[in-house]
Amino acid sequence: MSDLLLSAQHLTKRFGGLAxxxxxxxDLFRDRIHAVIGPNGAGxxxxxxxxxxxxxxxxxxxxxNGRETAGHAPESISRLGLGRSYQKTNIFLPFTVxxxxxxxxxxxxxxxxxxxxxxxxxxxxxxxxxxxxxxxxELAGLxxxxxxxxxxxxxxxxxxxxxxxxxxxxxxxxxxxEPLAGMGQAxxxxxxxxxxxxKKDHAMMLVEHDMDAVFSLADQLTVMVxxxxxxxxxxxxxxxxxxxxxxxxxxxx
Amino acid sequence: MSSPKATLExxxxxxxxLLGVGALALAAFPFVPVDGRDFYLxxxxxxxxxxxxxxxxxxxxxxxxxxxLGHAAYFGLAGYALAFLTPADNPVALWWSLPLAAGAAGLAxxxxxxxxxxxxxxxxxxxxxxxxxxxxxxFFDNKSLxxxxxxxxxxxxxxxxxxxxxxNRTHFYYFTLAALIGVYLLxxxxxxxxxxxxxxxxxxxxxxxxAVGYGTFGYKLAAFTLAGTLAGVAGYLWAAQxxxxxxxxxxxxxxxxxxxxxxxxxxxxFAGAIVGAFAFEYVMHFFKDMTKxxxxxxxxxxxxxxxxxxxxxxxxGEKMFGRNKGGRL
Numbered sequence: 001m002s003d004l005l006l007s008a009q010h011l012t013k014r015f016g017g018l019a020x021x022x023x024x025x026x027d028l029f030r031d032r033i034h035a036v037i038g039p040n041g042a043g044x045x046x047x048x049x050x051x052x053x054x055x056x057x058x059x060x061x062x063x064x065n066g067r068e069t070a071g072h073a074p075e076s077i078s079r080l081g082l083g084r085s086y087q088k089t090n091i092f093l094p095f096t097v098x099x100x101x102x103x104x105x106x107x108x109x110x111x112x113x114x115x116x117x118x119x120x121x122x123x124x125x126x127x128x129x130x131x132x133x134x135x136x137x138e139l140a141g142l143x144x145x146x147x148x149x150x151x152x153x154x155x156x157x158x159x160x161x162x163x164x165x166x167x168x169x170x171x172x173x174x175x176x177x178e179p180l181a182g183m184g185q186a187x188x189x190x191x192x193x194x195x196x197x198x199k200k201d202h203a204m205m206l207v208e209h210d211m212d213a214v215f216s217l218a219d220q221l222t223v224m225v226x227x228x229x230x231x232x233x234x235x236x237x238x239x240x241x242x243x244x245x246x247x248x249x250x251x252x253x
Numbered sequence: 254m255s256s257p258k259a260t261l262e263x264x265x266x267x268x269x270x271l272l273g274v275g276a277l278a279l280a281a282f283p284f285v286p287v288d289g290r291d292f293y294l295x296x297x298x299x300x301x302x303x304x305x306x307x308x309x310x311x312x313x314x315x316x317x318x319x320x321x322l323g324h325a326a327y328f329g330l331a332g333y334a335l336a337f338l339t340p341a342d343n344p345v346a347l348w349w350s351l352p353l354a355a356g357a358a359g360l361a362x363x364x365x366x367x368x369x370x371x372x373x374x375x376x377x378x379x380x381x382x383x384x385x386x387x388x389x390x391x392f393f394d395n396k397s398l399x400x401x402x403x404x405x406x407x408x409x410x411x412x413x414x415x416x417x418x419x420x421n422r423t424h425f426y427y428f429t430l431a432a433l434i435g436v437y438l439l440x441x442x443x444x445x446x447x448x449x450x451x452x453x454x455x456x457x458x459x460x461x462x463x464a465v466g467y468g469t470f471g472y473k474l475a476a477f478t479l480a481g482t483l484a485g486v487a488g489y490l491w492a493a494q495x496x497x498x499x500x501x502x503x504x505x506x507x508x509x510x511x512x513x514x515x516x517x518x519x520x521x522x523f524a525g526a527i528v529g530a531f532a533f534e535y536v537m538h539f540f541k542d543m544t545k546x547x548x549x550x551x552x553x554x555x556x557x558x559x560x561x562x563x564x565x566x567x568x569x570g571e572k573m574f575g576r577n578k579g580g581r582l
Contacts, residue, residue, distance in 0.1 A: 054464070074463045075466050075467055078464060090464070092457045
């Protein structure tokens with residue numbers, strides 16, 4: 001049995017009268033990919049934001065690597081080993097690919113903004129940071145773009161950069177919000193291959209619209225509609241669920 | 254998504270050479286026999302002090318992306334600190350009064366920063382201004398703090414322990430030049446440190462910085478405190494040089510001038526702030542000699558520079574000398 005790294009129980013997020021996420025529970029295990037699918041507005045991104053700390057939940061518990069994290073700041077959740085990528089590319093556009101990833105890698109060093117020694121050392125000579133950075137750039141397949149400004153690389157490469165930055169923080173839990181969005185065929189295939197390679201060491205939650213990718217990657221599948229989970233289980237059992245077929249895959253199935 | 258804000262960080266060789274020539278010219282100036290030497294020495298000393306002030310603001314404005322409209326408060330507070338520390342009949346020692354005055358400004362920045370760095374964008378601008386205005390009126394309305402008339406500083410600080418006589422114009426000039434170069438080198442070094450890299454990451458995308466694990470509050474507060482402290486160094490020198498402090502030193506105009514100096518020279522690399530401070534002061538004197546409606550001309554000049562050179566005078570220099578091939582001095 002794999003290790004349970006993240007466990008969210010009965011998460012609810014209300015915006016006024018609207019429950020964007022309503023009583024959702026998710027367990028993420030190492031060496032397993034848990035895909036979350038659902039139509040637009042189902043609450044998938046909100047769920048990701050609750051887990052990463054970008055939004056505080058209205059109610060519910062989250063345990064990350066043995067620590068209660070519901071409502072904690074995103075930076076402390078990140079340092080407890082959670083890495084996330086964003087649906088809308090969220091990078092440092094004026095910086096080079098290397099500087100983007102380096103900054104993410106630097107965040108695993110001690111944070112001592114008040115220590116003057118920290119003001120006079122050279123950021124580019126942090127050996128451990130450089131090693132982490134190099135590994136992440138290589139894993140994400142961006143070695144040929146290392147010194148290119150992030151604003152000028154292709155959309156698909158920016159998606160890869162998202163992943164590289166996330167990996168540079170050496171997370172144990174990965175939340176990937178539509179990593180394949182807007183990617184070409186070849187780019188999507190190499191991303192799927194990358195996710196497969198990452199699976200072994202990470203507990204992964206994958207929010208994705210690309211059904212081919214979802215069914216080829218997912219060990220566990222949760223279907224959300226209107227903020228609620230309507231089905232959860234192995235891809236095979238979810239596919240066979242009549243509720244899912246009606247609500248999501250369409251009446252003709 | 255807001256447009257990416259790339260600032261010129263690594264200075265091209267040409268700009269570096271110009272800066273070096275400028276530093277040599279400043280070092281050589283006291284030896285040049287010109288009419289009204291004392292007047293010019295004093296004027297350039299003031300320009301150098303304002304350049305330190307502008308650099309301290311650039312750490313917030315150009316590097317961290319925090320536009321403070323109340324930065325003069327820290328400049329003025331340190332000036333007042335010197336005025337209070339100087340007895341009526343003899344000078345105060347430099348070696349402890351400078352750290353104390355700059356430290357007082359830094360402490361004020363730490364306390365105010367604790368509240369203001371939580372805010373963003375337009376709110377940050379408003380709140381920094383509000384705090385500065387509070388301090389302004391605290392001094393303006395309080396006779397015991399000098400009131401609207403201000404306070405005289407009868408003696409310049411005593412630095413005879415290291416063989417410097419600050420009452421001597423030339424000595425004061427070189428002392429200020431050394432402070433200018435020292436602060437510049439410190440800030441350039443800081444820009445490429447892990448701390449400086451985190452600050453520029455916060456400018457570009459604070460949300461993502463938090464997502465990868467940076468507690469941005471502490472970084473911003475440290476930057477705000479350091480910027481206030483360095484503004485204090487400038488304010489101390491200003492009070493020592495002019496022998497007089499009044500509430501205008503912490504006023505809105507003073508804060509706004511610093512912002513314009515940084516924009517004029519080019520943000521985010523400290524060299525621009527120096528160039529901007531000198532250019533601003535020079536052009537201001539030039540227009541003041543020309544007409545009493547100089548503020549109108551000054552406004553026009555700033556508008557013109559922003560349109561022609563959106564990245565400041567240094568950005569223009571970069572265009573002329575080719576793109577980033579330079580090192581980091």
